[in-house]
Amino acid sequence: MAVDYTTRDGVAVITLNNPPVNGLGLSTRAGIVEGIERAQNDASVTAIVLTGAGKAFSGGADITEFNTPKATQEPTLATAIQVVEGSTKPVVAAIHSVAMGGGLELALGTHYRVAAPGAQIALPEVKLGILPGAGGTQRLPRAIGLEAALNMIVSGAPVMSEKLAGTGLFDEIVEGDLLEAALAFARKVGAQAGPHPRVRDRKIEHPNAEGFIQFVRNGVAGVAKNFPAPHKCIDAVEAGVKNGFDKGLAFERECFMSLVQTPESRALRHAFFGERAASKIPDVPSDTPAREIRQVAVIGAGTMGGGIAMNFVNAGVPVTLLETKQEALDRGVATIRKNYEGTVKKGKLTPEALEQRIALITPTLSYEDLGNADLIIEAVFEELGVKEQVFKRLDEVAKKGAILASNTSTLDLDRIAAFTKRPQDVVGMHFFSPANVMKLLEVVRGKETSKDVLATVMKIAKKIKKTAVVSGVCDGFIGNRMIEQYIRQALFMLEEGALPAQVDRAIEKFGFAMGPFRMSDLAGNDIGWAIRKRRYQEHPEMHYSKIADRLCETGRFGQKTGGGWYDYKAGDRTAHPSKLVEEMIVAFSKDVGAERRKISDEEIVERLVFALANEGAKILEEGIASKASDIDMVYLTGYGFPLWRGGPMLYADTVGLYNVERAIRRYASRPNGDAWQIAPNLVELAAKGRGFND
Numbered sequence: 001m002a003v004d005y006t007t008r009d010g011v012a013v014i015t016l017n018n019p020p021v022n023g024l025g026l027s028t029r030a031g032i033v034e035g036i037e038r039a040q041n042d043a044s045v046t047a048i049v050l051t052g053a054g055k056a057f058s059g060g061a062d063i064t065e066f067n068t069p070k071a072t073q074e075p076t077l078a079t080a081i082q083v084v085e086g087s088t089k090p091v092v093a094a095i096h097s098v099a100m101g102g103g104l105e106l107a108l109g110t111h112y113r114v115a116a117p118g119a120q121i122a123l124p125e126v127k128l129g130i131l132p133g134a135g136g137t138q139r140l141p142r143a144i145g146l147e148a149a150l151n152m153i154v155s156g157a158p159v160m161s162e163k164l165a166g167t168g169l170f171d172e173i174v175e176g177d178l179l180e181a182a183l184a185f186a187r188k189v190g191a192q193a194g195p196h197p198r199v200r201d202r203k204i205e206h207p208n209a210e211g212f213i214q215f216v217r218n219g220v221a222g223v224a225k226n227f228p229a230p231h232k233c234i235d236a237v238e239a240g241v242k243n244g245f246d247k248g249l250a251f252e253r254e255c256f257m258s259l260v261q262t263p264e265s266r267a268l269r270h271a272f273f274g275e276r277a278a279s280k281i282p283d284v285p286s287d288t289p290a291r292e293i294r295q296v297a298v299i300g301a302g303t304m305g306g307g308i309a310m311n312f313v314n315a316g317v318p319v320t321l322l323e324t325k326q327e328a329l330d331r332g333v334a335t336i337r338k339n340y341e342g343t344v345k346k347g348k349l350t351p352e353a354l355e356q357r358i359a360l361i362t363p364t365l366s367y368e369d370l371g372n373a374d375l376i377i378e379a380v381f382e383e384l385g386v387k388e389q390v391f392k393r394l395d396e397v398a399k400k401g402a403i404l405a406s407n408t409s410t411l412d413l414d415r416i417a418a419f420t421k422r423p424q425d426v427v428g429m430h431f432f433s434p435a436n437v438m439k440l441l442e443v444v445r446g447k448e449t450s451k452d453v454l455a456t457v458m459k460i461a462k463k464i465k466k467t468a469v470v471s472g473v474c475d476g477f478i479g480n481r482m483i484e485q486y487i488r489q490a491l492f493m494l495e496e497g498a499l500p501a502q503v504d505r506a507i508e509k510f511g512f513a514m515g516p517f518r519m520s521d522l523a524g525n526d527i528g529w530a531i532r533k534r535r536y537q538e539h540p541e542m543h544y545s546k547i548a549d550r551l552c553e554t555g556r557f558g559q560k561t562g563g564g565w566y567d568y569k570a571g572d573r574t575a576h577p578s579k580l581v582e583e584m585i586v587a588f589s590k591d592v593g594a595e596r597r598k599i600s601d602e603e604i605v606e607r608l609v610f611a612l613a614n615e616g617a618k619i620l621e622e623g624i625a626s627k628a629s630d631i632d633m634v635y636l637t638g639y640g641f642p643l644w645r646g647g648p649m650l651y652a653d654t655v656g657l658y659n660v661e662r663a664i665r666r667y668a669s670r671p672n673g674d675a676w677q678i679a680p681n682l683v684e685l686a687a688k689g690r691g692f693n694d
């Protein structure tokens, strides 16, 4: 049983005890009902305290039960709350640490609530693509007022308990021993005659409820167009305002049941668990001791190195920043300062905090100054010879036990590690540009990287608020290896009949932040060109469309040269379709003997996204990624894949691998079909009717 029951001088204490966060799974719900009934039947008990053991009152419904029979098995949460609310002996919730979702809904079903300060109070269901389904949309507005409640429900954001003091949510905010205070409160109300107050009986007072609801609805329309849940949250609150508690509750239930089945909710829950799962490495136990990181050093003060350094100083970790020339060093520090000044201008940082952060940076030109660093991250030019010089030098100056990290995005980490006499201390930390903004960090595990180095890097990644995903060593690691197949398809489609704007539009409509051609113009087409030139040498057997090379030969490198796949006006990033490029593409098709045809948006999306999923499948099979959700996290946090679709692997699962396989085989039988080498595990899973994430 996930609930403890004791009595203390005439008060029953029901303690949720379902680590880690007292999720309200079936056995917890059953335990609550049993506890209330036991207390009701015990003549010596006058009141009941309901609280949570460990680090939460309750984190809400057990999300892992969703869409399983347990979720709807009695007692449901609605039943448990009904039993609590119907108790003739007063129930006092003693809330600390976290009361979220169903946990808060349960507390709203009690007659009285006392809370410790600093507890996070939230109805975060909307972040999982659902709405509070156990009365939250009905009781919270009655407890704290329509405006505050609607804001909490639609945003899902937590509010500190002390901020809600004086509302109908809390009868007392208690400094000191919460349980003792709750017991005293319970004894007091236990001595009073019932009936005890129920939140459901309160009125929702608002001078212009309809107007306010419409105001919130207008605000949500712009930001939540791909997510149904925020709209349903508003509808459910409105139903209660207009039609009363019981009808509102029934409507809320209906909305909950339909939202929990939506692909958007599945995607958001996948991302919630995927984020947490990414930090767990199958063969690195969670109790692996991490090394202490007190001082970091970054080599290279360019855009990347500067951005990396900012992550650490933002987290209060001092950074030594090394460059080879004084001028580059000064420029690097000046850029960091400028970035922070931008944040100050936006009002998100105080001028004092800016100075504190800059003071945490020690610029240097000397490798000797890196001797005290616990973690050294190299962000120098992407060439093996340059890395060799850096790592050989690091091997001389770094202290014993220091972690030596490379920010390489394409080079073989094992070869880099071999430049040192301590390959066990070498790891990849692949940040994404701009490194101070992007959430993703690919942690590259070399064949000799030690487990405690990995554990340390995962821990420090959390500290600097990155989503860290472990990748094995391969060309491009997880993210760039997959994107190469996506770009290959995009280029083939130009050759076969599409134009850049059509490809971009189709995939942006699917939900990508930016299509491949706008993206390439932003990053610089010369970068891809350089990579392809290397590819032609290393993999002469691989078939690429040479159409992008022809563009580059004309010097159209993108925004920085005023033109790429699109035309740009000076000082403006707007992409305008280019007549010149269209002519070039049509001529190219002719030159390679390709018959141009109309390509549908559906084909564009399938070829781009299935190319990602197919390569992802190979990455899984080779053990480069340890789970499909890791691949999805890379794409959600680093490549602008639409969150509501859950990443390329979950999207393939949603389409069904049988259908994905059929589509790939169809494309493989057409011109340029040799680019499709279907992943054996995709075929195998499709045959079994399973998905990557099952």
Ligand code: 3H9
Binding pocket: 020, 021, 023, 056, 059, 060, 061, 062, 063, 064, 077, 078, 098, 100, 101, 102, 103, 105, 124, 125, 128, 131, 132, 133, 134, 136, 273, 276, 277
């Ligand atoms: C709901 O309540 C629906 C109802 O309205 C209606 C029902 C009919 N379930 O985040 P952490 C796990 S929907 C299952 O690392 P922290 C989490 O996966 C729910 N598991 O810790 C992780 O597991 P592991 C509404 C859950 O201290 C571990 O707990 N509630 C749940 O940084 C630790 O999590 C929410 O949306 C759960 N509800 O933060 C709250 N919650 O160790 C979502 C957590 O195996 N949760 N786990 O990786 C949170 O926001 C944070 O987890 C919390 C703790 C603030 C609670």
